[in-house]
Amino acid sequence: MSSWEDEDSAAASAAATTDVELLKRAWRNEKAAPEILHFDSALVSRAREQIQLLEETLDDFTDNGVDDLVVSLYQMDLDRTLFLLRSYLRLRLQKIEKYMAHIANSEDLLSRLSQQEQRFAKSCKEIMEKHLEQSVLSKLPYGYDSVTRQSLSSTEDDMVPEPQLDTFVFCKTKSDVGAFQLDDVGEEVVDLVADDLYVLRYKSIKGLVEAGRIDLI
Amino acid sequence: MAGQSDPHLSLFSPSEVEFVAEDEIVEIVPNIRMEALNMICGDFGPFFPQIPSKVPLWLAVALKRRGKCTIRAPEWMTVERLTQVLDAERESPREFQPLPFHYIEISKLLFDHARDDITDAYLVRSLIEDIRDVRFHKVETGLETISGRTHAVKLKNLSAMEVNIVRPFMVRTLQAFYKHDSPQMIQQADNTGSRSTPVTDRGPRRDLRRR
Amino acid sequence: MYARRASQLLKELDACEPGQLVVFNSDVFDQVIRECGEHNAQFQALIRKMVEQNLDIETTRNEDHYGAAIHHLSLLRNKRCLMAYMYNRAETIRSFRWKIGPVLPHEIQEKLNFSEKEYFRSHSSAIKSYISEMDIDLTVDMVPPKDPYIQVRVLEDIGEVSLGDHSVSLTKNSLHFLRRTDAEQFISQGLMEEFLE
Numbered sequence: 001m002s003s004w005e006d007e008d009s010a011a012a013s014a015a016a017t018t019d020v021e022l023l024k025r026a027w028r029n030e031k032a033a034p035e036i037l038h039f040d041s042a043l044v045s046r047a048r049e050q051i052q053l054l055e056e057t058l059d060d061f062t063d064n065g066v067d068d069l070v071v072s073l074y075q076m077d078l079d080r081t082l083f084l085l086r087s088y089l090r091l092r093l094q095k096i097e098k099y100m101a102h103i104a105n106s107e108d109l110l111s112r113l114s115q116q117e118q119r120f121a122k123s124c125k126e127i128m129e130k131h132l133e134q135s136v137l138s139k140l141p142y143g144y145d146s147v148t149r150q151s152l153s154s155t156e157d158d159m160v161p162e163p164q165l166d167t168f169v170f171c172k173t174k175s176d177v178g179a180f181q182l183d184d185v186g187e188e189v190v191d192l193v194a195d196d197l198y199v200l201r202y203k204s205i206k207g208l209v210e211a212g213r214i215d216l217i
Numbered sequence: 218m219a220g221q222s223d224p225h226l227s228l229f230s231p232s233e234v235e236f237v238a239e240d241e242i243v244e245i246v247p248n249i250r251m252e253a254l255n256m257i258c259g260d261f262g263p264f265f266p267q268i269p270s271k272v273p274l275w276l277a278v279a280l281k282r283r284g285k286c287t288i289r290a291p292e293w294m295t296v297e298r299l300t301q302v303l304d305a306e307r308e309s310p311r312e313f314q315p316l317p318f319h320y321i322e323i324s325k326l327l328f329d330h331a332r333d334d335i336t337d338a339y340l341v342r343s344l345i346e347d348i349r350d351v352r353f354h355k356v357e358t359g360l361e362t363i364s365g366r367t368h369a370v371k372l373k374n375l376s377a378m379e380v381n382i383v384r385p386f387m388v389r390t391l392q393a394f395y396k397h398d399s400p401q402m403i404q405q406a407d408n409t410g411s412r413s414t415p416v417t418d419r420g421p422r423r424d425l426r427r428r
Numbered sequence: 429m430y431a432r433r434a435s436q437l438l439k440e441l442d443a444c445e446p447g448q449l450v451v452f453n454s455d456v457f458d459q460v461i462r463e464c465g466e467h468n469a470q471f472q473a474l475i476r477k478m479v480e481q482n483l484d485i486e487t488t489r490n491e492d493h494y495g496a497a498i499h500h501l502s503l504l505r506n507k508r509c510l511m512a513y514m515y516n517r518a519e520t521i522r523s524f525r526w527k528i529g530p531v532l533p534h535e536i537q538e539k540l541n542f543s544e545k546e547y548f549r550s551h552s553s554a555i556k557s558y559i560s561e562m563d564i565d566l567t568v569d570m571v572p573p574k575d576p577y578i579q580v581r582v583l584e585d586i587g588e589v590s591l592g593d594h595s596v597s598l599t600k601n602s603l604h605f606l607r608r609t610d611a612e613q614f615i616s617q618g619l620m621e622e623f624l625e
Binding site for chain 1: 228229236237240251252254256257258259275277279280283285368369370371372373374375377380384387388391392395414
């Protein structure tokens with residue numbers, strides 16, 4: 001099994017990449033991953049700082065009558081960065097909406113969220129439960145009125161939608177990973193070569209995605 | 218690709234794919250002098266008349282549209298190179314020729330905004346369309362050969378737009394085989410509580426997921 | 429035939445255009461709720477009968493047991509259908525907040541039941557809270573940004589127009605490089621069209 005903790009190469013590639021590139025990668029991974037990924041709060045902070053700085057610079061420019069062309073170009077840079085940031089945040093909110101109970105009920109999943117997202121997730125869940133309680137559950141017989149279980153005879157929460165982690169995703173690795181085991185048994189091994197495109201089950205490469213070794217596209 | 222595809226499963230809208238492609242670096246020849254641009258997405262310039270400079274595609278197009286530069290067509294976008302690629306595509310039915318990941322979006326943007334900077338633009342465009350068609354056809358044929366439980370597919374050299382278009386079909390095909398081949402799970406519900414009917418729940422977990 | 433009415437609700441969901449809603453079917457919905465009550469009553473009666481006959485409910489397998497099982501499973505199926513109906517509609521309702529905004533047009537409001545209207549309002553609020561906590565509006569910028577300037581051709585004589593700090597002569601067939609926001613009003617009136625070089 002290849003080691004994922006190749007910190008040197010990770011640091012090197014991080015230094016060489018702009019925050020826009022990082023934001024783009026975070027956005028793409030989030031779009032393609034079936035589950036919610038870790039909130040990159042450092043990246044979002046930095047991006048917001050740069051956005052604010054550029055907004056102030058643009059104000060200065062217009063005050064000082066800087067060439068229209070230059071202003072236009074910086075405006076486009078700003079617009080592009082804002083779009084990425086908004087998309088990233090919005091994507092995550094929509095994922096939280098989709099799996100609100102699953103996320104809000106799991107400490108592990110909640111820990112992937114920013115504080116504001118955590119509050120949102122919990123609100124979402126409460127609002128939904130109230131709605132279901134009001135419209136359906138309160139009208140059902142005793143023993144059948146749980147929101148997470150079909151009935152008292154269910155042994156687990158069998159009514160909480162959750163993402164399909166074994167869905168197939170398209171991905172590319174930045175550097176050679178080598179022989180990689182996809183399943184628990186060792187029957188499915190793939191040789192992951194840098195820059196080649198693969199379609200694999202998300203569950204198998206989850207760890208690589210988290211470690212930043214593989215990009216979802 | 219013929220047949221319906223769920224745009225949601227495509228993940229990226231065409232304009233989103235184009236947006237990503239617009240960050241690709243191209244070379245321009247400015248006809249003005251302009252100071253360096255220290256943007257969030259990177260530092261570019263300073264710019265001097267007639268001195269080539271590398272910038273992201275979106276910036277190149279913006280300058281071109283304002284008459285401030287010409288764009289140097291990338292070296293793969295010539296009749297000679299593309300003819301080679303097309304021939305190679307036709308000769309190898311199971312392989313895709315190496316092309317820039319965003320070759321479709323890059324060429325489209327250049328045709329739309331900098332056609333006069335491309336030598337033999339119409340011929341180049343027609344070659345690219347032919348290449349696209351041959352490659353799409355290969356993907357379709359490739360899908361047909363997936364006939365059983367597949368755990369990995371390698372699509373070496375497939376481009377961004379092609380990935381996005383084939384995504385829903387590929388995912389659905391692989392998922393279908395994956396599901397049908399996996400063993401049925403029969404769960405024995407362990408019954409507790411006042412409503413203790415000794416009834417076993419058969420089959421995989423039910424859920425409210427929309428199909 | 430048990431659960432047929434519940435299936436009707438799901439069929440309605442399925443037949444609907446994705447991203448759209450049909451009117452909340454309170455008639456069928458209430459019928460299904462009633463059916464649940466009936467199943468429960470029958471279930472109780474059968475269990476009681478077995479208890480009165482001193483039969484072990486856990487292990488006995490007679491016709492009453494199987495009858496009770498059918499009622500239990502039918503109730504479960506009805507519940508799943510009802511929950512799926514509400515849950516999937518709620519998903520569409522949430523999408524309206526993103527696609528339309530915090531206020532729904534009358535044609536859509538008509539299709540929601542009381543609880544759904546309340547759900548929309550509450551959920552809208554939750555989104556609003558997040559946006560205000562983060563101080564970044566997520567309901568704009570839904571598509572990638574383009575160049576704020578576009579190339580236009582004037583279709584009809586418009587004359588001198590003042591745009592910002594300079595004026596432009598918009599004569600028929602003339603070409604201009606304008607801000608998209610300035611051009612939009614003319615384009616929507618058919619006086620101008622965008623064109624690619």
